[in-house]
Amino acid sequence: MKDIDLKTASAESVIHCGEGTFLKYAPLLRERQLFVVTDANVFAYYRYDIWKVFGDDVPIHVIPAGESGKNIRNLIAILRAMLGAGMKRNCTVVALGGGVVGDIAGLAASLYMRGVHLVQIPTTLLSQVDSSVGGKTAVDFEGVKNAVGTFYQPEEVIADPMFFGTLPQREIRCGLGEIVKYGALNADILNLLTENSENLFDNAFLGKVVYPCILHKAKVVTEDERDLTGQRKTLNLGHTTGHAFELFFRRKSHGEFVLIGMYYELYVARKRGICADEYATKLENLILKVMGAIPAYDGVEEAAHYARFDKKNDDENVSLILPVSEGKCEEVKLAFEEYTKMLRGARDSLKEGK
Numbered sequence: 001m002k003d004i005d006l007k008t009a010s011a012e013s014v015i016h017c018g019e020g021t022f023l024k025y026a027p028l029l030r031e032r033q034l035f036v037v038t039d040a041n042v043f044a045y046y047r048y049d050i051w052k053v054f055g056d057d058v059p060i061h062v063i064p065a066g067e068s069g070k071n072i073r074n075l076i077a078i079l080r081a082m083l084g085a086g087m088k089r090n091c092t093v094v095a096l097g098g099g100v101v102g103d104i105a106g107l108a109a110s111l112y113m114r115g116v117h118l119v120q121i122p123t124t125l126l127s128q129v130d131s132s133v134g135g136k137t138a139v140d141f142e143g144v145k146n147a148v149g150t151f152y153q154p155e156e157v158i159a160d161p162m163f164f165g166t167l168p169q170r171e172i173r174c175g176l177g178e179i180v181k182y183g184a185l186n187a188d189i190l191n192l193l194t195e196n197s198e199n200l201f202d203n204a205f206l207g208k209v210v211y212p213c214i215l216h217k218a219k220v221v222t223e224d225e226r227d228l229t230g231q232r233k234t235l236n237l238g239h240t241t242g243h244a245f246e247l248f249f250r251r252k253s254h255g256e257f258v259l260i261g262m263y264y265e266l267y268v269a270r271k272r273g274i275c276a277d278e279y280a281t282k283l284e285n286l287i288l289k290v291m292g293a294i295p296a297y298d299g300v301e302e303a304a305h306y307a308r309f310d311k312k313n314d315d316e317n318v319s320l321i322l323p324v325s326e327g328k329c330e331e332v333k334l335a336f337e338e339y340t341k342m343l344r345g346a347r348d349s350l351k352e353g354k
């Protein structure tokens with residue numbers, strides 16, 4: 001078990017990482033007035049654990065599982081249930097679930113009575129290494145992902161790998177997408193990944209890799225809480241193309257698209273001479289260990305249009321965060337036509353099996 005302290009201008013959080021943290025730290029919350037938010041899948045698997053640590057009379061609000069549950073209607077339902085349960089200004093919202101639960105419950109905590117205490121207990125690999133840390137909350141609105149949200153730091157995060165035992169393989173792969181991204185940003189994480197490349201899906205390894213990933217994110221968030229100075233932007237490595245493909249091709253998880261995006265963008269990094277061949281190959285091999293194969297998509301030209309709306313772009317150009325060397329990345333801006341040409345080149349080289 002290890003703790004990470006995260007200090008930002010707005011708050012101080014402590015993140016408890018490792019096996020046993022749930023049973024050690026969650027019961028300590030019992031003295032407070034608690035309101036637990038979870039989703040239907042997590043509730044089905046873990047209701048007895050929730051009752052065991054918080055008591056069987058703790059108010060629990062269960063939202064439907066999946067991204068479609070992250071909406072204004074469910075946000076209002078949470079706020080209504082909190083009022084109905086008599087939650088006071090000093091109550092604590094416990095977000096126990098994946099990133100969907102963390103985002104919507106975090107938003108509810110930031111709004112209820114102008115803000116109440118928030119504890120995140122992330123139960124997916126992605127939510128442990130990414131969404132539970134950093135204080136971004138949101139719901140989707142009018143078809144726009146994360147259109148309504150706040151910055152609101154949790155006081156505490158409890159990241160225990162005990163929850164990985166019930167995660168479907170697809171969700172593990174989704175979390176690995178972000179973990180490989182951290183590998184491209186941080187040499188220690190990259191070493192850990194390459195040393196364990198044959199057992200990336202093993203729970204013992206996953207339990208080990210969560211801590212350095214959170215540490216990396218916490219450091220970035222400390223320096224750039226509100227995504228203003230460019231530091232936090234680096235966490236979007238692979239995401240420009242990954243997100244564009246996710247919106248256009250669909251049918252895979254966010255993390256899988258991050259890996260596919262990284263793979264296509266590595267082609268750009270090579271062509272531009274930003275990244276040495278040997279290092280690019282090392283990252284590509286890791287991506288392939290997780291994904292098996294990378295799709296050679298027909299339609300990259302249409303998908304490229306979605307990258308035009310990426311939040312990192314500040315002009316007509318498409319902004320990419322590209323790997324340079326171990327622990328180093330660089331922002332590169334490409335004219336839209338050039339970007340499309342690069343994606344076509346990456347796709348063709350995949351088709352030719354290069």
Ligand SMILES: NC(=O)c1ccc[n+]([C@@H]2O[C@H](COP(=O)([O-])OP(=O)(O)OC[C@H]3O[C@@H](n4cnc5c(N)ncnc54)[C@H](O)[C@@H]3O)[C@@H](O)[C@H]2O)c1
Nearest residue numbers: 041065066098099100101123124126127131136163166167
């Ligand atoms: N706030 C941020 O900084 C941030 C960062 C990245 C992603 N996100 C958001 O996070 C969300 C994605 O998070 P996610 O990948 O955790 O998805 P999710 O919350 O939808 O969880 C994925 C699936 O796993 C199930 N699940 C959760 N824990 C489980 C467990 N222990 N065992 C079995 N099943 C379990 C869920 O019910 C769901 O079906 C997106 O909405 C994304 O926008 C937010």
